[in-house]
Amino acid sequence: MKYKILEKPDCEKAYELVEEAMRKRATITLFACCKVEYEGRALSQLNWGERIILIKPDGSFLIHQDKKVEPVNWQPPKSKTRSYLSGERLILESHRRTPKELLTVEVRQIQFISYANMEDFEELEQAGYEKDMSDMIMERPHLIEEGFTPKTREYSVEHGFIDILGKDNDGNLMVLELKARKAGVSAVKQIRRYLQDLENTENDYLKECKAQKKKIRGILVAPSIMEDAREMIEEEGIEFVSVEPPRELKRDKKVTLDAF
Known part of the structure; x- marks a missing residue:
């Protein structure tokens, strides 16, 4: 498995790593202070706080807090991720076409960021349902x-x-x-x-x-x-x-x- 980790990078370095990871179709993990806005079937806003952000090569985009199993905000597979810099902030956007939805994450401080090219071809087998x-x-x-x-x-x-x-x-x-x-x-x-x-x-x-x-x-x-x-x-x-x-x-x- 190929991977790369940066500890406490500035937003410019983090942006470069995100762009590199998306080119390589890698899974991205950030632990960062961020705020979140969602616009689509409803509206929501989550103010500044430390969270885990997970971006997968299939387009899945998840934001986890330090409680509960489910992500507090998420976008499903086939969503499109875009990253850019705005001043000293890193902006991550996840776009979904149908229905039309936009999840925007503004990042101001990053504790660590990593990406990994994972190999996993197994399907989950379940019983008892x-x-x-x-x-x-x-x-x-x-x-x-x-x-x-x-x-x-x-x-x-x-x-x-x-x-x-x-x-x-x-x-x-x-x-x-x-x-x-x-x-x-x-x-x-x-x-x-x-x-x-x-x-x-x-x-x-x-x-x-x-x-x-x-x-x-x-x-x-x-x-x-x-x-x-x-x-x-x-x-x-x-x-x-x-x-x-x-x-x-x-x-x-x-x-x-x-x-x-």
């Missing part, structure tokens, strides 16, 4: 109940997308809402909206279900459920099934007797 639960249930539908047949995923209704739509042994429609963590009242309200959407739809299959006096069953699927949510599903006639999301990464996945 709703997508993993959905994959697992599609492969092993008996986890919900014997005779459950999943038909489709991400079924679009007025208020969002139903995670899994399927049928039970009696031909009743089953609406599954998946949560990888302990489910609360908001999850119950979400599946209730989906059930209402289906009740109001003109779907031919649902008309046939109603003609045959079939039910539409709402199933909340999560590892556990909060007490207030449990009370609410009992009132709403929604069912709860406890399922733990898979925790293994795909590259480490091994065949075990659990699959049979």
